[in-house]
Amino acid sequence: MPTRFDRVFIESSGRHLPGPPIDNAAMDAYIAPLNRMSDRIKRRILAENGITTRHYAIDADGRTRQSNAGMAADAVRAALAAAGRDLADIDLLAAGTSGGDALMPGFASMLQGELGAPPMQTLSSHGICASGVGAWQFAAQGIELGGHAHAIVAASEMPSRLFKKSRYAAKGYDADFDAHFLRWMLSDGAGALLLTDTSSGRNGLRLRLRWMHARSFSGDYPVCMQLGLTHDRGTSHLDFDAWGQAEAEGALFLRQDIRLLPHLFDIGVHEYATLAHAGWIDVPRIDHFLCHYSSERFAPLVDELMAKAGLAIPRERWYSNLVTRGNTGAASIFVMLDEFLETHTLKPGEKILCFIPESGRFTVCFVLIEVEAADAAAPSNALPPSGKTDFGADNSDSIAPPHDPADAPAALRHLLGALAAEWHDYRSSVWRTPLIRKLRDRRFTTHDYIAWMQAWIPQVREGSLWMREGASSIVSERYAELAGLIETHAGDEQHDYLILFEDYRTAGGDVENIDALRRNPGGEALNAYLHALAATRDPVGLLGAIYIIEGTGQRIIPALLPLMKASLDLPPNAFRFLDYHGANDEHHLARWLRAVEIVLASDHDGRAAQAILATARRTAQMYLMQFEHISVAESGSDTDNRSAPSQ
Known part of the structure; x- marks a missing residue:
């Protein structure tokens, strides 16, 4: 069940998106087609994912203009500047990414070095989209337990370096679809949050972190998204005699098995329904839903599954910047939240629900944030004392399983x-x-x-x-x-x-x-x-x-x-x-x-x-x-x- 928080606030946020926005026509200068099949795959995938612009930290010749740690550092600086603080105020740095600039040491250590930050506790969270949430939850727990007063959370991704045409030369550019797919899906960017144990708020408001929930189903499913294994997932890149051989065998291609993706959203909606039924999510009172999905084609799927569960959040309450910012993996929810806060006028009492699924081997995460008046007293804790579900209670929002008809009579919903x-x-x-x-x-x-x-x-x-x-x-x-x-x-x-x-x-x-x-x-x-x-x-x-x-x-x-x-x-x-x-x-x-x-x-x-x-x-x-x-x-x-x- 979720981790409850009573004394953790989001003081500020920041983001960094490198270079100018790159539209679909200009993509080929950065992520060049590999063969005749590439152009067809590109058109199909872009039509489905709905992304119109994105950002890359490489130039048109494939040269790195800014490191992954450098992007994260700029996002951290933006968050600190927004709060009028500096690095001397920070005593915990937690960072998440799916791939830093170095295999070792950890990404948080590299980020601390990039920032020139003073000595502090650090935590590197490795994974894919959920790695940023893992860093976020660690930092929040540190504040809730009284070990820290101010913490920075950062997440940054730079997949563009993996997608350069030259990396596919060893295979004669003959890449399978799973390796082609993500080249047209992912882009670069970073986001950061400043967490504190007290908040004076901004513009008369403050953001209180209410709870976080992350659950992995890696024991249930095969690998869906991976880097470092051969196409059949049977051999690690470290098992080859040389790096060049691993590359020639395709073990260094970033792949996603899209045939498994529907299971991820099925799992996610089941978790969502379980949380709602247990009282952690009061669906009618969710004012803003920030949903991280990799493609616009998945938004109707999530919406349909939620509707079948009798737990739909009206689409006018959804927010995503995928179309203009692209899919930045672990950084996406941070980039999304920062832009949302920048462009929306919030009111005390409003609740923001974030949903972050990860397709690596299937992890789903939820975060609830509540808007308060800056001078509000600590809220009475209306959250459930435990994850116990009372199926005998009168709750018209109980879930019907996704494989039952969506129009199941209301009288059946408890069962x-x-x-x-x-x-x-x-x-x-x-x-x-x-x-x-x-x-x-x-x-x-x-x-x-x-x-x-x-x-x-x-x-x-x-x-x-x-x-x-x-x-x-x-x-x-x-x-x-x-x-x-x-x-x-x-x-x-x-x-x-x-x-x-x-x-x-x-x-x-x-x-x-x-x-x-x-x-x-x-x-x-x-x-x-x-x-x-x-x-x-x-x-x-x-x-x-x-x-x-x-x-x-x-x-x-x-x-x-x-x-x-x-x-x-x-x-x-x-x-x-x-x-x-x-x-x-x-x-x-x-x-x-x-x-x-x-x-x-x-x-x-x-x-x-x-x-x-x-x-x-x-x-x-x-x-x-x-x-x-x-x-x-x-x-x-x-x-x-x-x-x-x-x-």
């Missing part, structure tokens, strides 16, 4: 919010199981695929049986329509296991009689639990099981399927079951939503909703156990795999 939280934890756990980790790391073999299906087929086979048993156990008149819906769903699913068995045989599975396949311990526990529950009177809790099982097919399987197809040398008809569920489970979930509506219409004491939630939680635990018990070959031959193709 949908609770289920979304369970789903968020379950999804994260699935991505960390040995089977999925092997798939993410491109070590997945046909043997692993077959082992998965051997355990899965008998589990799927039981699905229609426990559903039909559950439908026959519904005896109350008020659930008559529900019994029909479950029976229809069971009919849709009754022959699915045969498709999966045919996929198994196509992939090379050697068990000829489907009756010889056995569930693993997780699958056995899951089916025993669901059969037992289905035999009880009015087992409406089964809707929680269907939510998890169908959600897996509609949200997790589509993410895994491209990785499987890229890793396994198998014909398309070896993936028919997975293709089918990725495309059709969304319709099944619409039917599920109607079933839940029937149950809650007469659920006056909340017991049915709690039964659905409890069953979803237990089903997730046992479905996860089924994943964890699948045997994967950690050693042996991978000769039945092919290398992931260049995209």
